[in-house]
Amino acid sequence: ATPTAILVGTGIGAELGLLIKGGDVLERVSALDTVVFDKTGTLTSGYPTVTDCIPSQNLESSNSPLANFSLLQLAAAAESGSRHPLGAAINQAATQAELSIPAAEDFYTEPGQGVSAKVEQQLILVGTETWLKQHGVAIDPSLAEKASILANAGKTTVYVAAGNCLFGLIAFTDSVRSDAATAVEALKQLGLRVMMLTGDRQKAAVVVAEKLGIDTADILAQVQPDGKAQTVTDLQSQGHRVAMIGDGINDAPALAQADVGIAMHAGTDVAIESAQIILMRDAVMDIVASIKLSRATFNKIR
Ligand code: ADP
Ligand code: MG
DSSP: OOHHHHHHHHHHHHHTTEEEOSTTHHHHHHTOOEEEEEIIIIIBOSOOEEEEEEEOHHHHHOOSGGGGSOHHHHHHHHTTTOOSHHHHHHHHHHHHTTOOOOOOEEEEEETTTEEEEEETTEEEEEEOHHHHHHTTOOOOHHHHHHHHHHHHTTOEEEEEEETTEEEEEEEEEOOBOTTHHHHHHHHHHTTOEEEEEOSSOHHHHHHHHHHHTOOGGGEEOSOOHHHHHHHHHHHHHTTOOEEEEEOSGGGHHHHHHSSEEEEETTSOHHHHHHOSEEETTOOTHHHHHHHHHHHHHHHHHO
């Protein structure tokens, strides 16, 4: 491509709310055939709210010093350093309920799985069923049943454990972005395959996909950060040209692996650093504009 065409392309990009890093990016956009979206924070608003807090029997009957705290207090303590949307929602719910947050230390984040911290020397875990099981926490069937009912309703759920004992379950709703369905439809119209990748459960993912017109066959759920990058690699080795759109630390390896990595402006720093295009208005519809722009710029020159 000529340097003039690249300059014109990236200049218009800025007007469209796209920050495009580097002259060769738009050319790669023009060759895309597959668009892989992260769910939480990308297709959804990224501002989930807590809808349910369900303590397990353990919390009520426990004689541990932690039994003085509510489920939400313990979760908020572990999430107090978290920049994850679910952590923010837990903190907001605790603040709204005017709960005091117990002092915590030894904060740890496992991307795509959850967070941990210590309260009164006890390890608090907030995260997925898989991750808690890896820590030796038994998930009692009645709580698992409640989690699956909530997931069927499209809610995201996380478990809370303290000192290896399951303390309860917290559920969230997150609205889909107002332009997401229109963007999915427009991308399909342009001949692209639209996929959704998420660390969340399959059932929660299906509810969002159905609202957006993404085929169930094009959903990959409960995918870890390295699995997200591997999915992109697999598609590429089948000959596809892949864009990944994400917002989280968990998306960074996939954003870097993709032919074009696209990050939400509200996303985490590492996602923004790993991507070549930033959606400055957090409008997924602007991706459609970038594809039209790149095709108009490069298909002429070729
Ligand atoms: P997505 O891929 O949809 O953006 P993530 O990979 O960020 O989702 O998270 C996947 C799952 O990991 C969440 O649904 C949640 O169960 C768990 N998780 C991740 N981070 C946290 C956190 N800070 N607190 C609690 N759970 C978390
Ligand atoms: Mg995300």
